[in-house]
Amino acid sequence: MANPTTTRPKAVILLSGGLDSATTLAIAQDQGFDLYAMSFNYGQRQSVELESAQNLVKRFKAVEHRTVDIDLRAFGGSALTDDIDVPKSRDEEEMSSEIPITYVPARNTIFLSYALAWAEVLDSRDIFIGVNALDYSGYPDCRPEFITSFTKTANLALAATADGGSPLRIHTPLIHLKKSEIITRGTQLGVDYSLTHSCYDPIDGLACGDCDSCILRRRGFLEANIDDSTRYHPSAGL
Amino acid sequence: MANPTTTRPKAVILLSGGLDSATTLAIAQDQGFDLYAMSFNYGQRQSVELESAQNLVKRFKAVEHRTVDIDLRAFGGSALTDDIDVPKSRDEEEMSSEIPITYVPARNTIFLSYALAWAEVLDSRDIFIGVNALDYSGYPDCRPEFITSFTKTANLALAATADGGSPLRIHTPLIHLKKSEIITRGTQLGVDYSLTHSCYDPIDGLACGDCDSCILRRRGFLEANIDDSTRYHPSAGL
Numbered sequence: 001m002a003n004p005t006t007t008r009p010k011a012v013i014l015l016s017g018g019l020d021s022a023t024t025l026a027i028a029q030d031q032g033f034d035l036y037a038m039s040f041n042y043g044q045r046q047s048v049e050l051e052s053a054q055n056l057v058k059r060f061k062a063v064e065h066r067t068v069d070i071d072l073r074a075f076g077g078s079a080l081t082d083d084i085d086v087p088k089s090r091d092e093e094e095m096s097s098e099i100p101i102t103y104v105p106a107r108n109t110i111f112l113s114y115a116l117a118w119a120e121v122l123d124s125r126d127i128f129i130g131v132n133a134l135d136y137s138g139y140p141d142c143r144p145e146f147i148t149s150f151t152k153t154a155n156l157a158l159a160a161t162a163d164g165g166s167p168l169r170i171h172t173p174l175i176h177l178k179k180s181e182i183i184t185r186g187t188q189l190g191v192d193y194s195l196t197h198s199c200y201d202p203i204d205g206l207a208c209g210d211c212d213s214c215i216l217r218r219r220g221f222l223e224a225n226i227d228d229s230t231r232y233h234p235s236a237g238l
Numbered sequence: 239m240a241n242p243t244t245t246r247p248k249a250v251i252l253l254s255g256g257l258d259s260a261t262t263l264a265i266a267q268d269q270g271f272d273l274y275a276m277s278f279n280y281g282q283r284q285s286v287e288l289e290s291a292q293n294l295v296k297r298f299k300a301v302e303h304r305t306v307d308i309d310l311r312a313f314g315g316s317a318l319t320d321d322i323d324v325p326k327s328r329d330e331e332e333m334s335s336e337i338p339i340t341y342v343p344a345r346n347t348i349f350l351s352y353a354l355a356w357a358e359v360l361d362s363r364d365i366f367i368g369v370n371a372l373d374y375s376g377y378p379d380c381r382p383e384f385i386t387s388f389t390k391t392a393n394l395a396l397a398a399t400a401d402g403g404s405p406l407r408i409h410t411p412l413i414h415l416k417k418s419e420i421i422t423r424g425t426q427l428g429v430d431y432s433l434t435h436s437c438y439d440p441i442d443g444l445a446c447g448d449c450d451s452c453i454l455r456r457r458g459f460l461e462a463n464i465d466d467s468t469r470y471h472p473s474a475g476l
Contacts, residue, residue, distance in 0.1 A: 071306060075359045106355035109395045113351045117344035121313045140400035149394050153387040157347045157379040 008034045010063075010124035011171075012115045015039050017052030019217055020130035020174055022196045023186035025060050027173045028128045030189055035062035036122060038115055042070040042104070048205045052197040059195060068114055075105055088201075088210045108141035109150065112170070116154050119168060123160065128171045134178060147172055179220030187226055194229035202233070209236025246272045248301075248362035249409075250353045253277050255290030257455055258368035258412055260434045261424035263298050265411045266366045268427050273300035274360060276353055280308040280342070286443045290435040297433060306352055313343055326439075326448045346379035347388070350408065354392050357406060361398065366409045372416060385410055417458030425464055432467035440471075447474025 011033035015021045029035055039053040050067065057065040108131065115127045131142040140146065151170045155161045161168055174182050186193065198217045199207035207214050209232045218238075221228035232238045249271035253259045267273055277291040288305065295303040346369065353365045369380040378384065389408045393399045399406055412420050424431065436455045437445035445452050447470045456476075459466035470476045 068309060069307070075355050104355075105358040105397075106351055106392075106395055109354055109391070110348070110351040113344055113348040116347055117313050117342075120343040140397055141395040143394065146391065146394040149387070149391040153347070153384065153391045154344075156381065156384040156387050157344055159343075159378055 008032055009126060010034050010036055010122050011126040011128055012036045012038055012119045012122065012124055013062075013128045014111055014115055014130070015053045015056060015065075016130075017049040017054075017056065017196060018130075018198045018213075019179075019186070019193060019196045019220075020132055020182060022052075022056050022191050022193070023182050023189070024128050024130035024173060025056055025062075026186055026189035026191045028126075028171070029060055033126060033128075035060060036118065036124065037062040037065045038111075038118060039065070039067045040070050040111060040114070041067055042107075048202055049197050052195055055195045059192065066118065070110065070114075088208075090212055090215070106141070108139075108146070112150055112154070116157065116168070120158050120160060125161075125166055125168045126171060127168065128173070130174050131172050132174045132179075132182070133176060142175075144172070144175055147175070178223070179216050180223035183220050183224040183226055187224075192229070194231065198230075203235060204233065206231050206233035207236065208233060209238050246270055247364060248272050248274055248357075248360050249364040249366055250274045250276055250357045250360065250362055251300075251366045252349055252353055252368070253291045253294060253303075254368075255287040255292075255294065255434060256368075256436045256451075257417075257424070257431060257434045257458075258370055258420060260290075260294050260429050260431070261420050261427070262366050262368035262411060263294055263300075264424055264427035264429045266364075266409070267298055271364060271366075273298060274356065274362065275300040275303045276349075276356060277303070277305045278308050278349060278352070279305055280345075286440055287435050290433055293433045297430065304356065308348060308352075325450065326446075328450055328453070344379070346377075346384070350388055350392070354395065354406070358396050358398060363399075363404055363406045364409060365406065366411070368412050369410050370412045370417075370420070371414060380413075382410070382413055385413070416461070417454050418461035421458050421462040421464055425462075430467070432469065436468075441473060442471060444469050444471035445474065446471060447476050 011028050013025050013028050013035055015025055015037040016039065025035060025037065037057050039050060041050060112127065112129065119127055131147065133143055147170055151168065155167050158168060198213045200211040200213050201208045207230050217230065218228060249266050251263050251266050251273055253263055253275040254277065263273060263275065275295050277288055279288060350365065350367065357365055369385065371381055385408055389406065393405050396406065436451045438449040438451050439446045445468050455468065456466060
């Protein structure tokens with residue numbers, strides 16, 4: 001754990017345990033922040049994501065890690081939490097043609113609201129979230145205009161900023177990066193991507209290789225010309 | 239329970255079980271909505287509030303009632319969830335001079351985010367929240383500008399509205415009303431205020447009569463010239 005006498009500013013990092021949030025964690029550390037990682041247990045069908053988050057927290061020596069239980073399952077409406085089949089082998093056009101069925105209602109709004117609460121208690125003014133506007137164009141709550149609007153709302157909500165304190169910022173260092181650029185940046189910063197998990201539909205804890213998330217990830221490593229250390233299930237045939 | 243063949247529009251109502259949210263529930267019903275009530279269990283020191291919510295749901299025949307567990311206690315920072323003493327016998331100037339210690343970080347942002355998720359799943363475009371800008375001027379997330387900004391953020395977040403559907407509205411029917419006006423309106427609509435609970439520091443389930451919330455409530459009934467049916471503890475001396 002970090003030195004308690006540090007005077008580095010605190011940042012709350014939303015950490016799913018995936019490739020994007022792992023890179024975001026590394027970028028926040030590189031920018032000089034003390035890391036307060038926040039994960040969510042929202043009825044995912046896999047717990048391997050949360051294990052990845054715990055490994056990343058150790059690797060990057062976060063000061064604290066909180067995992068918040070959220071009962072999104074109570075509202076239904078998504079393949080990630082329901083029993084709908086995850087789509088496989090789709091090309092990019094199919095992926096971007098519609099809101100993905102893996103969409104979780106209001107997910108980033110809920111996640112950022114919790115980050116906001118923790119930031120206020122920590123007296124932190126910095127939240128990092130690894131949203132990406134390019135690869136996931138189907139998720140409306142990953143768009144820059146959503147983040148800008150949430151930031152404005154957050155600054156109106158907080159006691160600290162309502163009193164005229166310095167404003168809260170939501171950092172989205174990946175928002176305009178391609179997957180390959182994210183992987184290149186993270187590799188420069190020492191991210192071990194074998195610790196991260198992206199697959200929507202893992203088999204025995206290993207990546208399926210064929211869901212939207214696996215396809216984008218595989219192509220990212222290929223385009224970045226970096227060895228893909230992802231642990232794929234033998235059935236993926238990779 | 240309501241007739242399932244109804245074609246009335248659905249509204250999600252944030253229902254704490256207090257005087258304000260009970261009145262808001264009655265107003266939403268009066269405006270012709272089917273009621274989907276949402277309450278939160280966030281480590282309140284009293285459960286009497288949630289019992290009040292359940293009684294109101296029965297009285298107003300809500301179609302559904304969801305109670306969401308939220309672990310705000312994990313973040314600390316408020317008298318309502320921590321062991322700090324609730325302030326007593328304060329006059330209005332003292333109440334409005336500072337952010338109240340009963341402030342919960344980002345509370346309304348979190349509550350509205352959950353309401354948003356449920357509204358999306360229900361295909362509802364209407365959320366009701368009983369915030370009041372006058373009596374609780376110390377809560378930044380009760381201000382009209384916060385609600386306006388959250389509404390804009392919500393419409394950017396949702397798949398349904400991102401697709402060009404009709405926009406989500408957040409109704410705040412009490413926002414500019416005095417407590418006495420809220421009580422008058424609710425009484426006209428048949429709210430039985432003995433079912434509601436406002437006290438921050440109840441004694442054996444009965445109102446203390448002397449916390450900020452009890453003081454504002456008592457004065458509201460007095461100014462409205464309506465009998466105060468609140469069940470006060472004998473020690474309140476009322």
